[in-house]
Amino acid sequence: MSAKVGFFADVVQTGTVLGLDANLGPDVAAEVMGGLGGENRSGRAYWRSYGLVEVGWYRRERELGWQGEHLAVQAHRLEYGDDWLDDAVAAKYGRFGGVVMFDELAAELGRRRVELVAVGRPEFGHQLYWQPDAQVTLYVGVDPEFRPGSVRKIFTAFGQDLTISFDGDHRVVWQQLRALAAMPVEERIRWAERQTPEDFRSWWRYCARLLAARTASHDAVPERPTFVELAFWMWEHGIAKGVYAPKEVAYLRAGFAARVEELYPELALPSHDELVGACLDHVSEPMAREDKNLVDAARLLRHGLHDTSRFDAIYERRGTV
Numbered sequence: 001m002s003a004k005v006g007f008f009a010d011v012v013q014t015g016t017v018l019g020l021d022a023n024l025g026p027d028v029a030a031e032v033m034g035g036l037g038g039e040n041r042s043g044r045a046y047w048r049s050y051g052l053v054e055v056g057w058y059r060r061e062r063e064l065g066w067q068g069e070h071l072a073v074q075a076h077r078l079e080y081g082d083d084w085l086d087d088a089v090a091a092k093y094g095r096f097g098g099v100v101m102f103d104e105l106a107a108e109l110g111r112r113r114v115e116l117v118a119v120g121r122p123e124f125g126h127q128l129y130w131q132p133d134a135q136v137t138l139y140v141g142v143d144p145e146f147r148p149g150s151v152r153k154i155f156t157a158f159g160q161d162l163t164i165s166f167d168g169d170h171r172v173v174w175q176q177l178r179a180l181a182a183m184p185v186e187e188r189i190r191w192a193e194r195q196t197p198e199d200f201r202s203w204w205r206y207c208a209r210l211l212a213a214r215t216a217s218h219d220a221v222p223e224r225p226t227f228v229e230l231a232f233w234m235w236e237h238g239i240a241k242g243v244y245a246p247k248e249v250a251y252l253r254a255g256f257a258a259r260v261e262e263l264y265p266e267l268a269l270p271s272h273d274e275l276v277g278a279c280l281d282h283v284s285e286p287m288a289r290e291d292k293n294l295v296d297a298a299r300l301l302r303h304g305l306h307d308t309s310r311f312d313a314i315y316e317r318r319g320t321v
Contacts (some may be wrong), residue, residue, distance in 0.1 A: 001108055004078070004096035007089060008151060009108045011073055012116075014135035015156045015289050017053050018088060019319075022068030023158070023243040023296040029055050033088045045069070051086035052077055060231060060300075061262050067300065075100060079147070089313065099150045102140045119162055122166055127153060130162050134289050137162075166206040177211050181223070181230045192237065204243045208234040212252070218257035228260060232270070247282040251297050254279050258300035272304030280314055292318055 001009075011017055015315055020032040029048060037050040037210035047069075056069040077084035078099045085096055109116060116138065119128040127145035130136070137160070139153040146152055180188055196205040211234060215227040235252055238244040242253075254275045260267055269275075279298040283291045295318045302311055 002096075002100075003094040004098075004100045005108050007093045007096070007106050007113065008073070008100050009073065009114070011154050012105070012109060012136050012138060013112060013114045013129050013134060015071075015131075015136050017071065017073065018092065020055070020071070021292070022055050022071045023058060023299075025066050025069070026055075029127055035087065036073070038277060043078040050088070051084045052089065053086050062265070064262055064300070064303070071156045075144070075151045075153055076141075083289070099147065101149050102151055103136075103149065104221055105151055123234070125312070135160060135293075161205060161209065164202050164206050164209070165179050168203075168204040170210055173207055173210055174214065177227070177230070181226045185233065188233065190236070192241075201243045204234070204241065205237055208238060210253075212256050216256055216263065217264065221312065223232050224264065224293060228269070231256060236260070247294070250275075250282050251290075251294050254294075254297035254301060258297070261301075261304075272301040273306055275280065276305060276311055280310060287318060 015021060018032050020029055022029075026046070026048070033048075033050045033053065033055075035050075037048040040047050040049070044059045044061070044065075045056065046059060047054060052073050052075065054070075054072045055076060057066045058069050059065075060067055065080055074084075076099070082090070082095050082097065090096075106116060113275075114131065116129045119130050119137075121127075125141060125146045126139045127142050129138040129140065131138070135156060137150065140153070141147050141150045141152050141154055148172055163305060174176045183191060192197055192204075195203070196270070210233065211227060212231045215221055215224060215231055221227060233255065235244060235249045239246055239249055250290045253270070257269045257275050260269060276298040279294040283294050299315065302308055307309060
């Protein structure tokens, strides 16, 4: 196995570079990667390029600190040789000497029993693959413009849901959600049962994702408190219908509440203790990617805890790298 195949296989398997992911923050990134790299800022977005590796964060409003946005490995830059190879990566893996081909990487991942799932059909010259455990997306060139068969990019943005196949008109869905928000709970349940699309799970997740994204945004949303309540109800009803696992809902609730609190601190939300406690209740011993996501979502609410000792102990187990 070549150095470059080993590196890319490690990234796909773990969702990290040398143990680093975006949720660990700019200070840890500087420590792991050996400096600040090339810094870029746009509004509240901040990202660094270390060569192949890019890390991005979002600076939350109201002085609430940094939140990780993405970690990317721009594999296509290896077309120019090792000039773009990060010093920290080269120190561990050695020199790469050119692009990595997908068949080589797939063979190594197969040897490690790491699953790759093809997502949809090729678009914009690339075929997308998904590694569900590490929550990593892999872009492979399919057009002559992008050297067919070469790995172009590896990208992690935690919390992505690539299981949604529903492709409706978001404007129509939003109008349905507006009507749903005005209904009492019993009528909401009857409404959901009447819809019964072919893939209820995908449709419900699409609706809940659209609702949460728009409600926790700068968009003008009349009666926003009603939509906040509806989002929490949709997740709970989704558990009852087998759409979500409780562990996933704990993550979604905490992340949504953190964003709503950031933008609209006057709105009523479940307590930080309740939201964080639900996340920590679902953290398992191996501290896999989904466990780290739970801890990271809980971290966004740490400032409102009455007692931080339980969170701090689990966060220490999450590790800095």
